[in-house]
Amino acid sequence: MSEHRIEALAGVIAPLSGQPISPPSQDESAPKWVTTEFLEWFGELGIFFWRVIRAAVTPPFEFRELFRQLDDIGSKSLPLVALAGAAIGVVLALESVQSMTRFGAKSLLPAALVFSVVHEIGPIMTALVVSGRVGAGIGAELASMKVTEQIDAIEASAVNPYRLLAATRILACTLMLPLLTLAFDACGLLMGWVALATVEPLSFHQFIINGFNGAGFNDFLPPTFKTAVFGLIIGLVACFQGMRTRGGAEGVGRAATSSVVLSSLFVILTDVVLVKFIIIFFP
Amino acid sequence: MATIDQISIKLQATDAGRTPVVAVEDVYKSFGPQRVLNGVSLTVSRGETLAVLGRSGTGKSVLLRMIIGLQTPDSGAVCIHRQDLAGLSLDQLSAVRKKMGFLFQHAALYDSLTVEQNVAFPLQHHRNGMASSELSDRVRKLLAEVGMDGHLDKMPSDISGGMQKRVGLARALALEPDILLLDEPTAGLDPISSAEIDELVLKLQAEHQMASIVVTHDLHSAKTIADRLILLNQGNVTAEGTFQELQGNDDPFVREFLKHS
Numbered sequence: 166m167s168e169h170r171i172e173a174l175a176g177v178i179a180p181l182s183g184q185p186i187s188p189p190s191q192d193e194s195a196p197k198w199v200t201t202e203f204l205e206w207f208g209e210l211g212i213f214f215w216r217v218i219r220a221a222v223t224p225p226f227e228f229r230e231l232f233r234q235l236d237d238i239g240s241k242s243l244p245l246v247a248l249a250g251a252a253i254g255v256v257l258a259l260e261s262v263q264s265m266t267r268f269g270a271k272s273l274l275p276a277a278l279v280f281s282v283v284h285e286i287g288p289i290m291t292a293l294v295v296s297g298r299v300g301a302g303i304g305a306e307l308a309s310m311k312v313t314e315q316i317d318a319i320e321a322s323a324v325n326p327y328r329l330l331a332a333t334r335i336l337a338c339t340l341m342l343p344l345l346t347l348a349f350d351a352c353g354l355l356m357g358w359v360a361l362a363t364v365e366p367l368s369f370h371q372f373i374i375n376g377f378n379g380a381g382f383n384d385f386l387p388p389t390f391k392t393a394v395f396g397l398i399i400g401l402v403a404c405f406q407g408m409r410t411r412g413g414a415e416g417v418g419r420a421a422t423s424s425v426v427l428s429s430l431f432v433i434l435t436d437v438v439l440v441k442f443i444i445i446f447f448p
Numbered sequence: 449m450a451t452i453d454q455i456s457i458k459l460q461a462t463d464a465g466r467t468p469v470v471a472v473e474d475v476y477k478s479f480g481p482q483r484v485l486n487g488v489s490l491t492v493s494r495g496e497t498l499a500v501l502g503r504s505g506t507g508k509s510v511l512l513r514m515i516i517g518l519q520t521p522d523s524g525a526v527c528i529h530r531q532d533l534a535g536l537s538l539d540q541l542s543a544v545r546k547k548m549g550f551l552f553q554h555a556a557l558y559d560s561l562t563v564e565q566n567v568a569f570p571l572q573h574h575r576n577g578m579a580s581s582e583l584s585d586r587v588r589k590l591l592a593e594v595g596m597d598g599h600l601d602k603m604p605s606d607i608s609g610g611m612q613k614r615v616g617l618a619r620a621l622a623l624e625p626d627i628l629l630l631d632e633p634t635a636g637l638d639p640i641s642s643a644e645i646d647e648l649v650l651k652l653q654a655e656h657q658m659a660s661i662v663v664t665h666d667l668h669s670a671k672t673i674a675d676r677l678i679l680l681n682q683g684n685v686t687a688e689g690t691f692q693e694l695q696g697n698d699d700p701f702v703r704e705f706l707k708h709s
Contacts, residue, residue, distance in 0.1 A: 225573070314556035321516050321552075322570040322619075323545035325538065 213327075213405045217335060220328035227329050234337035238299050239344060246345045247352045249294050253286060254278075254353030258360035272375075275367075278357045279376035284388050287350040289436055292395035295338070295345060296428045300403040303334050304424025307407025308417040316408065331408065335400035342396030343389050350389075383447040391439045395432045402428040468493045469627055469659045470515060475524035477510055484510050486683030487524070494626065497653055497660040499670035501705070502680030508663040509553065511680075512629050515661065516550050517541050528627065546574060549620030549658075553632040555612035557604035563615050564600040567591060570622040590618040594648060610641035617648065621656070628652075628660040634669045646672045667706065679705060 258278055265274055307330060310316050319326045358372045403424040410420040468491040477485040484507035492498045500508045513519045514526050517533045526533045528544050536544065557566050567587045571578060578586070591597045594614040604612055613633060620628060633649065634642035646669050653660055653673070664670050670677055671691045679687040679694065679702055687694055687702045694702060 225576075309559075313559070314552050314554065315558055317513075317518055318550070318552060318556040318558070318619075320518060321545060321548070321550040322573065323542040323623075324570075324573045325542070 209409070210401070210405055213331075213408070214401060216327045217331045217401075217404070220325050221332035221336065223328075225328075227333050230329055230333040231336060234333045235341060238295075238334070238337045239341035242295055242298055242341070242345055243348055245298055246291055246294055246349050249290060250287070250349035250352035251356040253290055253349075254282065254355065254357035255360040257281060257286065257353070258357040259364075262361065262364050274361060275358075275372045275376035276378060278361070279354060279380070280384070282353045282357065283350050283385055285440070287346050287353060288388050288392045288395070289432070291346040291349040292342065292392055292399065292432045292436075293429055294349075295342060295396070296399045296432060297425055299338060300399050300424045300428045301421045303400065303403035304407045305417055305421035307331075307404060308410035308420035311408055311410045312413055312416055326408070331400075331404040334404055335397060338396035338400030339393050340396070342392040342399075346389050346392045387443040387447045391436075391443065394435060394439060398431045398435060399428040402431060469529055470661065471525075471527040471530075472511070472515065473525045473527070475511070475514065475521040475526065477507065477514070477519070477521050483683055485521070488680070488683065488685055489524075490678060490685070490688075492627075492659045492661055494659050495653075495657045496676065497649075497662060497674045499662045499664055499674035499677045500680060501664065501667065501670055501677055503705075504665070506680045507683055508680060509631050512550075512631050512661060512663050515627075516545060516548055516629060546623050547625050548627045548629060549623070549625035551613065551616045551620045551628075551630045551633055553635055555604070555609075555616035557612055557615055557619070559604050561604075562600065563591065563596060563602050563604070563607065566604065566615055567618045567622055570619065574623055586622075590621055591615070593621070593652070594618045595644075608641075610637050610645065613637070613645055614648065617645075617652070621652065624656070626658050628656075628658045630660065630662040630664075632664055633662065634664065634666045642666065642669060645669075649673050681705075 258274075261274055261277055261281075262271075265271055265277060270277075307316070310330070316326050316330070319329060354376070358367070358369055361367055361372065362369075406420045406424045406427065410416040412419075470490075470492040472488060472490045475485050475488045476483070484505075488507070488511060490498065490500075500511060502508050510519060514521055514533075515528070517526075517536075520534065529547070531540075531544060533541065533544065557563075558569065561569065564584075564587055567590050568583060571583050571586060575583065588597055588600070591600065594617050596611060596614050596618060599607060599611065599615075604615070607615070617630075617633075630649065633645050637645065649660070649662070650673055652658075660673075662670065662674060674691075676689065677687075677691060677694055678685050681701045686699055687697045689697075695706060697703070
């Protein structure tokens with residue numbers, strides 16, 4: 166195998182493993198090597214998740230750390246999520262005005278904005294924003310604790326690190342994502358209305374009446390609560406990548422990067438499945 | 449390879465003298481193709497301090513991590529109070545760890561917590577009935593014991609390496625362990641700080657009568673604080689005994705090690 170192919174493969178696999186890559190031996194075929202790495206990573210992730218679940222459901226419960234994480238992940242992400250929501254709301258409104266006017270569907274603008282934000286853009290953008298802020302933060306924090314033996318020190322103090330560090334962060338991500346999504350939706354719709362109102366007069370009351378006309382709970386609850394799954398993925402992948410880090414400062418950097426890359430990737434892939442699931446079960 | 453029954457018989461046999469609280473029996477450990485421990489055995493009794501010496505990479509720290517269950521041997525047994533760690537559930541292992549204190553090589557203080565919070569950490573998790581004022585008093589007492597009572601609100605990054613080791617030692621003593629494991633307690637310290645740490649370990653040992661295992665490169669420190677020394681070479685125990693006994697040992701490696709230390 167040429168050096169270039171090995172390097173290219175290492176580039177793909179490095180974020181997955183979170184560890185330095187040793188290239189395959191001469192007699193080892195590249196596809197087999199990639200598959201083995203991939204399956205090993207998923208296997209280890211499964212074992213990690215099982216340990217976290219087992220630690221989370223058995224006492225003592227780490228409520229103090231959970232509340233600290235809820236604050237850190239929830240309230241400290243709120244300004245960023247709100248800002249992203251506001252920006253997306255404005256951009257979406259301005260883009261929609263042009264295209265929908267062209268197709269003679271201007272009267273549907275509020276409904277189009279509400280449905281696109283609440284159904285898809287709100288959940289996925291919130292997850293990606295949180296993945297960037299929180300995923301990188303968790304990955305780097307836990308990786309740093311790992312390489313400086315702080316996680317070993319926790320274990321040596323007879324405290325379960327899966328319970329104290331991983332379960333609390335994963336649960337906080339899972340609980341906070343739907344709430345942050347609501348904040349994103351609210352800011353997006355509010356600023357979307359402001360953007361629409363600058364183009365032509367439209368009261369907020371009228372915007373809400375038109376936008377939510379004919380909408381039911383099935384239009385809002387499943388897309389909002391699917392973000393709990395996104396939160397689970399972000400927390401799980403970031404904790405996993407952080408707690409398996411090796412290799413000093415370089416390892417910490419790699420863990421932070423791979424936490425964001427992998428959690429974003431899995432959020433997008435999971436969204437595909439969940440959208441289909443919601444269409445089938447919540448028509 | 450020794451079975452648990454054989455180890456128990458051996459432990460009972462030594463009961464006549466001092467009670468061994470740590471027994472490592474015929475332990476092997478490899479990392480990939482590299483064999484680090486190659487059939488190491490040792491026992492440590494209550495009130496005794498054992499120093500583990502050897503060149504870098506001979507598995508001294510790995511041995512210490514196995515004793516507290518942070519790593520598992522490929523074969524052989526590690527017994528604490530006659531309980532083989534290999535057969536323990538996570539809860540049982542936690543119960544065993546509560547009886548042990550561990551000072552890491554670089555102290556491994558929690559960098560987001562203050563000195564006071566670092567020492568309070570084990571107490572907050574394992575002394576649920578303790579009132580906050582009682583917990584605070586206990587933390588202050590522990591920090592006073594290691595001469596760090598004037599630095600409660602400082603962050604680990606704001607204190608020197610020697611001070612970090614003192615705080616690490618206070619944290620290791622928080623649950624009143626009967627086994628103390630020290631990984632390179634004087635590494636990276638100046639001679640005066642090293643001597644202070646040695647004095648501190650001696651003082652704590654005299655007060656608490658723990659079974660202590662000290663991993664070190666520092667022969668002077670080992671000579672000062674240990675009752676008995678073992679010298680590891682290529683994963684094996686090459687020599688064992690008091691410092692004087694080691695000095696009289698004719699093994700070329702022992703002589704070479706002592707000459708350069």
